[in-house]
Structure formats: structure tokens, C-alpha cells
Amino acid sequence: MSDNNSFRRVLRFAILGSAIIAAVAAAVALVVQFSIHLANEWEQYALLPSMSPPHTEDRIIVFAPHSDDETLGCGGLLALASRNGAKLRIVLITNGDGYRVGVARAFGTIKITPEMCIRYAQKRQEETYAALEMLKVPRLNVTFLGYPDRGIAALWYKNWAPDELYISHATRMSRSPYPNAFRPNAPYCGESLLADIERIILNEKPTDIYLPHPCDNHPDHWATYCFVTAALAQPSILHSSIRLHTYLVHRGDWPTPKGDHPNQPLAPPYALANGDTKWESLSLPADIAAMKRAAIRKYKSQTAIERGFLTSFARTNEIFGDLPIRKVMSIADNAITVDGNSEDWRGILPAVVDAVGDYVVAGLSKGGDVRAIYACADKRNLYVRIDCVRQLSKRLRYTIDFRSIEGSKASRYSVVIGPRLKCNTADVLAAYKGKTIELAVPLKRFKADRNLYIRVETKLVKLIVDDTGWHDLKFERSLSL
Numbered sequence: 001m002s003d004n005n006s007f008r009r010v011l012r013f014a015i016l017g018s019a020i021i022a023a024v025a026a027a028v029a030l031v032v033q034f035s036i037h038l039a040n041e042w043e044q045y046a047l048l049p050s051m052s053p054p055h056t057e058d059r060i061i062v063f064a065p066h067s068d069d070e071t072l073g074c075g076g077l078l079a080l081a082s083r084n085g086a087k088l089r090i091v092l093i094t095n096g097d098g099y100r101v102g103v104a105r106a107f108g109t110i111k112i113t114p115e116m117c118i119r120y121a122q123k124r125q126e127e128t129y130a131a132l133e134m135l136k137v138p139r140l141n142v143t144f145l146g147y148p149d150r151g152i153a154a155l156w157y158k159n160w161a162p163d164e165l166y167i168s169h170a171t172r173m174s175r176s177p178y179p180n181a182f183r184p185n186a187p188y189c190g191e192s193l194l195a196d197i198e199r200i201i202l203n204e205k206p207t208d209i210y211l212p213h214p215c216d217n218h219p220d221h222w223a224t225y226c227f228v229t230a231a232l233a234q235p236s237i238l239h240s241s242i243r244l245h246t247y248l249v250h251r252g253d254w255p256t257p258k259g260d261h262p263n264q265p266l267a268p269p270y271a272l273a274n275g276d277t278k279w280e281s282l283s284l285p286a287d288i289a290a291m292k293r294a295a296i297r298k299y300k301s302q303t304a305i306e307r308g309f310l311t312s313f314a315r316t317n318e319i320f321g322d323l324p325i326r327k328v329m330s331i332a333d334n335a336i337t338v339d340g341n342s343e344d345w346r347g348i349l350p351a352v353v354d355a356v357g358d359y360v361v362a363g364l365s366k367g368g369d370v371r372a373i374y375a376c377a378d379k380r381n382l383y384v385r386i387d388c389v390r391q392l393s394k395r396l397r398y399t400i401d402f403r404s405i406e407g408s409k410a411s412r413y414s415v416v417i418g419p420r421l422k423c424n425t426a427d428v429l430a431a432y433k434g435k436t437i438e439l440a441v442p443l444k445r446f447k448a449d450r451n452l453y454i455r456v457e458t459k460l461v462k463l464i465v466d467d468t469g470w471h472d473l474k475f476e477r478s479l480s481l
Helices: 002-043 069-084 100-107 114-134 152-157 190-204 219-232 286-297 300-311 360-364
Strands: 059-064 087-094 142-147 208-212 243-247 278-283 317-322 327-330 370-377 381-388 397-406 409-417 429-433 436-442 451-460 463-467 471-475
Touching (some): 069 317, 087 190, 100 300, 114 286, 190 409, 370 471
Parallel strands (some): 059 087
């Protein structure tokens, strides 16, 4: 009996100890989340450089992942552009057919069928027309591509070629079922989407393109950025002088405050405001701001579910971010020694300055919070240096993903480090010291001439600690030389 009592006491203490640890962890997480929210709240009072409104000579394309993103991110700009006589083209990558909560509400059932998803998408198309008409954008200026909602990231990284088509989780189809798609019956693969975007850019000959920011949390958004910038790197477009401007829709608890605050300004999240994006503010006259608010209300299928979020974008201004050209500096052979030390990187600027402290998990595990990515190359290797906020952790997995595109063909390559800081790739040199990871990757791994995409993701088991998003790097010299 005494043994049973002892066991019960130990069990009670173990349960109590676990509960205390869980409570402390939850409290710390809440403190981190509140600090992020507070920083975002205060950021709205920061002064941003002013952006000039579009004018008559401008030819503008807005790429939007879903029906409503063009209005949330660029509605005021579109209204001003239309008023000032600029030429406009709005391109919707998907029709939003994968938003199952919206489909369930629209049809009053949780038993969702592919046919319902298609009909729901057609309803969202009509809402897009109605919203853009409020902004004085004619129907003829709207193009629907009809690619799979919540599948654009898969087209970017997995389903690239026509022999590996993506099957939509919503419509259960591998080709576009929409008769008004830019390319009817378009195959669901990255090669097809890239070709469609390239063709539209060549047809429209834009002076300016507006597209999602690469650090937008929604996979369809950051993948849209990747496809548009990849199209701009195609030989047919490469040397054109198109100005790129990014807009943001999804990033943690941003925008703050949520809800209807028409007299308050919009500002970028604190962490992104302190990164390498150059943010500007487009002031909206009162009548233009009112037009945008009315346009948002036209998305009845969305405001019925997320009114507070959508109306958060009806402010006195809109914000747009210009990104730097991320160069891979050319260096002399063997100028970099892969040993985890940064002394031989002097004079090499970061290719990517990542936002820090803007995720709860990253705030709790700063050894996985990426601060910057450096890149340079000699004739044999691409050298990558990754700096984190604090010392690297043996509990984390660090994944460095590469994507290269040559014409319509694409290749991917990943280097995984950890747990216990072990590199999984035999022909990659890797070293780790303090807060730094250093790699030498053979250039023969990449099927590209001058452009390469990179992303760093850190995980604790299956929990994402940080994700830098995909960033396009440009080599100073051709890899074919």
C-alpha cells in the first residue's frame, strides 16, 4: 500500500510540474505575442516617405493571388490610376475556390463538393468585377488565370512540369475548369503558370508591376511573387526597365488595429519595417478612400466571414515596398574558407536582411531566428552564410532551399542541417560556429544562368521557428562563363 501511495505522490508531483512548465511557457508566449502586437501598433505612427500617385504615362499590372487581394492591397492606387488615365491590367492568379469555410457558408453545408467550389469561385469572380467597377476599372481590364487556390506554392516547388500536374484539393481537377480563364483548360503546373505570366507581361508592356511581398505568410502570395519575378528574369523580358512594387496582406496579427479605423494610417509590421524593404505611403484623398471602402464591401462572401480583417485595409493610405536587388558577389577562387568564421566575409553585404522577433516561436528560440543571409560565388562554388539572432541550437533543423529556373525548366536543391548540426549532403561543405552557418555548394547543382532563389526555414521537430520566404538572387557574372 505504501508503494502505491508513493507512486501516486510522484505522479501528482510530475503532473503538477508539467502543468507549471506548460503554464510558464504559455505565459512567456503570450508576453512575446503581446510585444509583437504592441510593436506593430506603435509602427503606425512612424513616418514613411510619400509615394507619387500613378499618372497618364504609366502602364500598370497588379498581380493578385485571390479575388479581393487586388482591392485590399491596391484598391486606392487603382482608383487613382484610373482617374489619372493610366493603363491598367488586373491579373487574378486563382479564383479562391479552395476557401472551404466560405464554400460551406455559401451553400449552408459542411458536405462540400467540387461543383460547389467551382460555383463559389464564379461568385467570387463576379464580386471582383463589382469591386473593381467601384474603383472605375472596366471588366475588360481584368484577367482570370484560373490556377488552383492554395496550390500555387506546390506549383512553385513540386508540380512544375506537365507530367506532374497538381490536383486541386477543392475542385479535384488538374486543369482549370473555368471557361473565362486566360488559357482555358490550363494545366496545373508551374511551367504553365510561368508561361501565362510571361505572355501577359509581354502583351501589356508595363512600366510598373504590383505584386505580393515575398514575406507574406500566405503560400499563394509568396509563390505569386516568385512566379512573377521568375517571369521577369526570362530572356524575353530580362532587360526591360519595369519598376516593381510589393504589397502586403497576410503577416501575423497585422494589420493593427483590426477592424474599421478609416481615419488611421496603415504602416508595415514593425519587423518588416526594419528589414531591407523600402516602404512608401500612398496618401488617399477622402473620396478615393471612400471608393475603396465601398469596393471592399462588394466582397460579400468574404466580409461575411472576415469583415474585421478586410476593413482593416480601408485606411487613409496604402503602403508599398520596393525591394533591393539581391546580388551574389563574385569573388576570387578560394577567398572564402568554410570554417564558420565571418572574417573572410568582410566587404560582402547581406543579400537578405530578414525580419527578426516577429514570430512567437522565434521569440522563444532565437537560435532559429534568421537575421541575415549572405551569398557570394567563385568559379566553382556558391558560398552561403546564415546569421541567426543567437547561438545555433542542436535541437533545431535548418533547411536551406534553392530553386533555379532556366527558360521553362526548373530544378530544386535542399541542404538540411540538424538536428545535432549534421549536414545531409555529401558534396556540400558546411561549418557552424556560434550564431553562423556557412556553406559551399557546387555551382553545377544549379541549372540557371544568372538567377537563383533561396529560402531558409528553421524547425523545432515539426514546429516552424522561422521562414525567411523565397528571395531571388542575381549573380554578378553568368554561371555559364
